[in-house]
Amino acid sequence: MPSIVCRPRALLVALAAIAAIGGCKDVTGPKAQFNNLEAKPTLYAMNGTAVTLPVALVVRSVTPVRIDATFIFDIAVDLDASGVVQVHSVSRVASELVATRRVGMQIGSESFVSTLKAPTGGYAYDTVMALPIGKTLLIDVLEQNCTSSFLGANIRAKVGVDSVNTTTRAIYLHVLSNPNCGFRALNQGEPKD
Numbered sequence: 175m176p177s178i179v180c181r182p183r184a185l186l187v188a189l190a191a192i193a194a195i196g197g198c199k200d201v202t203g204p205k206a207q208f209n210n211l212e213a214k215p216t217l218y219a220m221n222g223t224a225v226t227l228p229v230a231l232v233v234r235s236v237t238p239v240r241i242d243a244t245f246i247f248d249i250a251v252d253l254d255a256s257g258v259v260q261v262h263s264v265s266r267v268a269s270e271l272v273a274t275r276r277v278g279m280q281i282g283s284e285s286f287v288s289t290l291k292a293p294t295g296g297y298a299y300d301t302v303m304a305l306p307i308g309k310t311l312l313i314d315v316l317e318q319n320c321t322s323s324f325l326g327a328n329i330r331a332k333v334g335v336d337s338v339n340t341t342t343r344a345i346y347l348h349v350l351s352n353p354n355c356g357f358r359a360l361n362q363g364e365p366k367d
Contacts, residue, residue, distance in 0.1 A: 204324075206354045209364050210360070210363060217345045218251075218343055222343050231248060235351075248277050257340045260302055263278075263300050276316040277315050280297050280298060280303075289312070289360055310332050310334050327356070330358055331352065
């Protein structure tokens with residue numbers, strides 16, 4: 175029967191090499207399929223504007239859309255009497271008879287640029303929220319196409335209002351969306367988590 179000889183120096187070198195490789199890159203963690211999307215879309219208030227104008231947003235793709243009978247959007251915007259933007263989740267705009275996805279919102283405590291990760295809790299779902307200029311709105315969309323993701327069915331984003339034109343009722347937004355199911359990073363480029 176052959177004897178096993180332990181060579182501590184060779185073993186230490188091998189372990190050090192594995193640690194060095196593993197320390198540079200997480201080889202076991204989930205990888206993002208898509209880079210985060212950043213855009214500055216212009217939306218218009220739901221009330222007091224033409225029905226042909228985009229008043230809503232599909233968060234995952236950062237796509238401005240009009241509201242129609244399909245209600246395929248996540249949030250829509252309006253202006254209150256004092257010109258403050260009001261963000262409506264899709265369920266607050268659609269009929270109760272229409273099945274819609276759940277959309278959560280919360281006002282963040284940091285600036286748009288400083289908000290680099292979405293929280294996992296604290297969202298108010300299926301509501302309306304005021305979004306003054308200079309504040310950051312964090313969004314959590316429960317996406318039907320993410321139900322098979324082991325990280326969760328959440329699509330997360332951050333939204334800020336750059337400016338408002340009360341005459342044309344145009345709302346100039348700054349949006350960064352992480353289109354990867356269950357990821358929370360809200361940085362430019364490739365998200366790590």
